[in-house]
Amino acid sequence: MSNQTIGFSGSSRRPSTGGSPKSAINETIRVVCRLRPSLPMDAPKVSSPRDGVGAATFITPESMGMGGASSYESFVSNFTPEGxxxxxxxxxxxxxxxxYSGCVGPEVDxxxxxxKQIKDIxxxxxxGYHGTIxxxxxxxxxxxxxxKGEGDASAGVIPRSxxxxxxxxxxxxxxxTFSISYLQIYCEVIYDMLDTSSRKVLSIREKDNRLYVENLTEVxxxxxxxxxxxxxxxxxKRATASTLLNAQxxxxxxxLLVTVTRRKKADKAGKATACVxxxxxxxxxGSERAKQSGAKFQQFEELKAINLSLSALGNCVSALAADKTHVPYRDSKLTRLLQHTLGGNSRTAMxxxxxxGNDDAGETYSTLMFAMRASxxxxxxxxxTVLDYEKLYKDLQLNLDGSGDDVHRMELEVVNLKIELEKAKEATQVAENQRGALGKRLEMSERGFQASLAAAGGEDNGDLVEAIEGVSEKWQxxxxxxxxxxxxxIEALKMKHDQNLKAYKAAANSANFDTEEAGFELERAQxxxxxxxxxxxxxxxxxxEVExxxxxxxAELLDELNAKILLIEELQGGREKTEKAHNKKIMELVMRLEELEEVQQSQKADMVSRDAVLEMETLxxxxxxxxxxxxxxxxGKAKENREVEQIGNKHVDQKIQQSRQKNSDPHAMALLAQMEKNAGGVGVRVEPGRLRARNGRKQAF
Ligand SMILES: Nc1ncnc2c1ncn2[C@@H]1O[C@H](COP(=O)(O)OP(=O)(O)OP(=O)(O)O)[C@@H](O)[C@H]1O
Structure with missing residues (x-):
């Protein structure tokens, strides 16, 4: 098992509406709508007073005859295999x-x-084309x-592909050759499903216009x-993860990512290519609404993450469908991962x-709308296609090895030819020698014959001469x-020698040429x-350097992390204290509440009725x-009194004045004495001008 960085689906170039490169396939995302059969878990749920029995939002061959479906609020009323x-x-x-590209009902296996829909992709x-399902x-x-499917008979897209x-x-x-990688995105975090040793979190990176999941295991x-x-x-592992993370x-x-590497033999120009x-x-x-799923706490967080990524997918699909220049791939991990797939260089089926279930009508409708945009x-x-350097290297090595063999074979041939040439030379020499010897013998015979002829002497020996001449001629x-x-x-030997020489020269030339070619090739390869x-x-x-x-x-991040952990610990300590204080406060409040409740309970017994309260309030x-x-x-009375008193005071003042002037009015003196007595004091002298003010205040009540 190797742990390496691998790429997800090539270039993110958007398809142009103009001419396409040779062998390129210009198409739209293939969308197939699949309506699943009714299952016991879709037991009839009454969703409206007019829908008493419904269990299906779409008409199936089974439900067709029952006449129930058409009474539903929302439903698929018709569909054809053509989509x-x-x-x-x-x-x-x-x-x-x-x-859509196709529509399949429950009867389609x-x-x-x-x-019909996936195999060709x-x-x-x-x-060599990328494909996405x-x-x-x-x-x-x-x-x-x-x-995935269930068992062999109902095997799904993955095993069949x-x-x-x-x-x-x-x-x-x-x-x-094949290799696979397997990952999951849970709450916007990418996990490697083939790495059994750790639960590392993976990141998506981009380099040279190529997106990849860093350190994703490829087997x-x-x-x-x-x-x-x-x-x-x-x-x-995913099941285990579900207990750890609450992920189902x-x-x-x-x-699941399957990488296919197809190596082709090098062409005449020696170019070896591979398709990856x-x-x-x-x-x-699954897309769903929180209300519908009854999600709480962690489930709610999961649902938020799912809805975020699915709505990001929907937004990207809408932007692509509308041919917008900006597509918000970066809004979620899912869309970032599928960036090159959606609207890029990948044949895609959805x-x-x-x-x-008729409770699902709303969700069904939005699913159908999403699918429409995707299509x-x-x-x-x-x-x-890429240059297959590995194959190129191996092939060159083999070629060079082959050329070496050829050169060696030709060298041997040359050596053999040389030996044969030497032999031919020797044979020629022998033949020359023999010819020389024969010439000498002939000369000697000639001389002997002439001598014999002379010894035989003239015409008398005509028969003998004739006989000798006949022998001589025969001999000759x-x-x-x-x-x-x-x-x-000698000529044959010469010819053979010449032929050998020619073959030798040709072999030598060819060997030289091959050696030269191999040398060039080697040089190029080197x-x-x-x-x-x-x-x-x-x-x-x-x-x-990057490492x-x-x-x-x-190291910096670790330091930061450690500092943050310390901070968190401190905060946790503080939080614990605060929590304790809060808890104490809450306990006190609870006790206080209980006391109040008790008081309330006891008061309840003493409480008067509402009517009595109203009566009391009226009273x-x-x-x-x-x-x-x-x-x-x-x-009003007091006011009247004050006015009377003012008048009286005025009158009394006048009287006192008059009596003082006269100093002999016993009535005034008596009145004065009485007034001084009323003013309450022994030794208090009442002046006629001040009497009004003191009395005025007293008389106000
Ligand atoms: N075409 C079908 N024929 C028969 N049974 C089906 C079909 N489609 C789904 N089912 C059954 O419906 C049930 C739910 O299906 P499945 O688990 O595949 O749903 P799902 O969309 O993947 O759900 P989740 O989002 O929760 O993973 C399963 O019991 C499955 O066997």
Whole structure:
């Protein structure tokens, strides 16, 4: 198992509306609406007074004859395999039409769905195109069933795709290898499902216009079974994760990434290429409303994250469908991960799953609307070919090895030819020698013959001379025949020698040429390797620098983290104290409340009735009114008294004045004495001018 960085689906270039590159596929996202059958869990729920028995929001062949569906508030009233779907709202008053790539009802099985809607995208992946299959829909609508399936008979898209891919690979002459990665996005955090050792959190990175999930585990696989086993292990981990994180299957998005590397043989120009393509299969989390799901606490947080990512997906789909320049991919991890898939370089199919329960009508409608938008998104998929450096290197090595063999073979041939040439030379020499010897013998014979002829003497010996001349002639002829034979033999040897020489020269030339070619090739390869090596070295250096930077940054981050942990601990300590104080306060308040309740309870017994209170209130206000009336009366009286007193005072003052002037009025004196007495004091002298003020105040009440 290797732990490395791998890419998700190539370039994010948006498809242009103009001409497309050769072998590029210009199409839209293929949207297939799948209506799942009614299950016991969709037991009839009464959703309106007019809907007494409903269990399906769409008409199925089974429900068709029962006449129930058309009485529902909202329902799928018709659909065709060609993808036409009609949705009726308000008991059929409003009708909305949708058009998808296909529409499959409950009667369509996994095999039919796969072979008609998905298979060609999978085989496209084997030809070098990226492919993406998504399952979207409300919780319980059949996404996992569609993607994974149940058992062999109901196997879903994932096992069927893997089977097809391995089968195609076994039939191909090319060298095809597979690897898989498996991840989940839970509450906006990416987890590696194939890393059994840790629960590391992964990040999405971008480099050279290529998105990748950093450090995501990529496992080379050799069979469908090993893939399924790894997925099972991942799912088990997911189940474990669900206890740790409270994540259930529907709470996270699960994505399986299959990378296919197809190596082709080098062409005549010696260029070896490889296609590296991805098949991404995503089981999205279920869309649902908090109210509907009754989510609380952690579940609510999950739901928030799911809805955030699904609505981000919806926003991206809307922006792409409307051909907007800005697509908000960065709004969620899901959309960032699918950036190159949606509207980019990947053939994409989306199976939109719909539940039949009539309580789901609202969700069904928004699912259908989302699907409609998705079906307008354009994609431009192209074959993803790269230079296969590994193969190129291996092939060159093999070629060089082969050239070496050829040179060696030719060298041997040359050596053999040289030996034969030497032999031919020797044979020629022998023949020359023999010819020389024969010539000498002939000369000697000639001389002997002439001598014999002279000794035989003249015409008398005519018969003998004739006989000798005949022998001589015969001898001469024999010698000539032998000579000719030798000449022929020498010529043949010469010819063979010349031929050998020619072959030797040709072999030597060809060997030289091949050696030269091989030398050039080697030089080119060495140059290429050198460049690659230089690139690798500079990349390694960069990597080291980045690692160095990262380790510095990581150290800083760790320090920060430690500081934050300390802070959190302190805060927690403080919070605990505050909590304790709060708890104490709450306890006190609770006790106080209890006391009050007790008091209230005891007061309740003494409490008068509401009528009695009203009566008392009326009595009280009557009394107050009367008192106010009385006060007003008294104030009027007092005012009158004050006026009378003023007049009286004035009169008394005049009288006192007069009597003082006269100093003999006994009546005035008596009055004065009386007044002084009333003023209350022994030794108090009442002056006539001041008497009014003191008395005036007293008389006010
Ligand atoms: N086409 C179908 N035929 C038969 N049964 C189906 C079909 N689709 C779904 N089901 C059944 O419906 C139930 C819910 O399906 P499934 O678990 O796939 O839903 P889901 O959308 O993945 O839910 P979640 O979002 O919670 O993961 C399962 O019991 C499944 O077997």
């Amino acid at each position: 036409n779907l009609t949705y009726s709202k308000n008991w059929g008053e409003e009708v909305k039409s949708f058009k 996994q095999e039919e769905l796969y072979s 999978v085989s496209g992946v084997m030809d 998504l399952a979207y829909g409300q919780t319980g609508s059949g996404k996992t069933y569609t993607m 893997l089977r097809d891919m391995f089968e195609l690979a076994s039939e191909s002459v090319d060298d095809i 080379p696989v050799k069979s469908v079974e090993s893939c399924l086993e790894l997925i099972k292990e991942g799912d088990m 299957s529907s709470r996270s998005h699960a994505a 393509s991805n098949l991404v299969m995503v089981d999205l989390a 199976v939109v799953c719909v539940r039949p 307008n998104v354009k994609v431009l998929a192209k074959v993803n 002829q024999e010698v000539e025949a032998i000579q000719q034979e030798y000449v022929k033999e 140059k290429g390797h050198l460049e690659t090596l230089e690139n690798v070295t500079s990349l390694t250096e960069k990597l080291r 160095k930077e990262n380790s510095g940054r990581i 009280f206000s009557d009394t107050v009114e009367k008192l106010m009336h009385r006060v007003n009366q008294l104030e």
